[in-house]
Amino acid sequence: MDLRQLRYFVTVAEERHFGRAADRLRMAQPPLSQSIRRLEVDLGVELLHRTTRRVELTDAGRSYLVRARTILADVDDAAHEARRVAAGSVGHLAIGCVGSATYSLLPPLSSHLAAELPGVDFSFRGEMLAPDQMEALRTGAIDVALLRPTVADPSLTVVPLRRDRLVVALPAVHELAGHREVRVTDLRQADLIVHSAGQRSVMYGVVLGLFRDAGIDVHVRHEVGETSTLITLVAGGLGVAIVPEPVTALALDGVAYRPLVSPAATVDLAVAHRSDRTEPHLARTVDIVRRIV
Known part of the structure; x- marks a missing residue:
């Protein structure tokens, strides 16, 4: 038994006629009849009752038709799914x-x-x-x-x-919020809020490197693990933060963002x-x- 035999059987069962089924399958009638006979022999049951004018399904044939259609539909679905997987669609x-x-x-x-x-x-x-x-x-x-x-x-x-510029997040009431831009040296006395979580944050190293390169000490007041928490603390006036420019999408009342002027003020x-x-x-x-x- 193979899938071709199942397709032949379903077509004959739907047409109730070997000649019309052969035309639909674009094949000669004798090999179609032989294929159905072999299927019946393999199954050990009669699926079709043949007359000179029509073909009728036996009880076994009606039951087999339901399952054959399901099997063929599953095979088609499997092929469609495989093509979608290969195309990266699922x-x-x-x-x-x-x-x-x-x-x-x-x-x-x-x-x-x-x-x-x-x-x-x-x-x-x-x-x-x-x-x-x-x-x-x-x-x-x-x-x-x-x-x-x-x-x-x-x-x-x-x-x-891409390479993102760094900006300074400041409390809106901070004196530096009135500046068009901020330099690292302007933050000499500032309390910093930094990403840390055990000092494993990339930004932690970037920020400390900026202060080290500027030759000034850094005053870290708070270390946090989440950007939202960091900006919230800035809004609360607990310090300032150096963050990638895309963080400005997180707009909170009480926070002002200003460009950071530094040759190394970028992060990838x-x-x-x-x-x-x-x-x-x-x-x-x-x-x-x-x-x-």
Whole structure:
């Protein structure tokens, strides 16, 4: 028994006539009749009652027709699903985002992904520090990461996306909020709020490097793990923060953003995934991310 025999049987059962079925299948009638006979022999039952004018289904034939149609439909569905998988149109992906990307990129990204890959089930994790994202990629907890690049890892493919400028988030009542721009040296006496979570944040190293290069001491008042918490503390007047420019999408009353003037006042953004991941829907997702960013 093979799928061709099932298709032949279904066609004959629908036409109730070998001649019309042969025309529909674009084949000669004798081999069609022989194929149905072989099917009946293999099954050990008579499926069709033949007369000189018509073909009628036996009780066994009516029952077999229902199952044959189901089998053929499942086979067609499987082929369609395989083609969709090969085209990267179906699957599941978890995407992790660094804090600034959570607010500036996640809204348009999620919209584009839903429109261009409607068959892919996406989930998102925001406010992830880069080291946590890299570990989550290695373990499979997430599949794609929007992160600030750290030390190179040969097990991960990291594709640069853009370089973001740094800005200073200030309480709106701070004296520097009246300036058009802020220099690192202007923050000599400022209380800083920084990303840290155990000093594993990329931004923690960037901020401390800016002060070190300027030759001034840094006064860290608060260390936080989430960008939203950091900006909330700035709004509360507890200090100032140096953040990537996309964080300005997180607009809170009581916070003013000013450009930071420094030769090193930038930080990179990249998209990353495990190097051994080659699924088409993952590759299409990375392409969409690169195009949007």
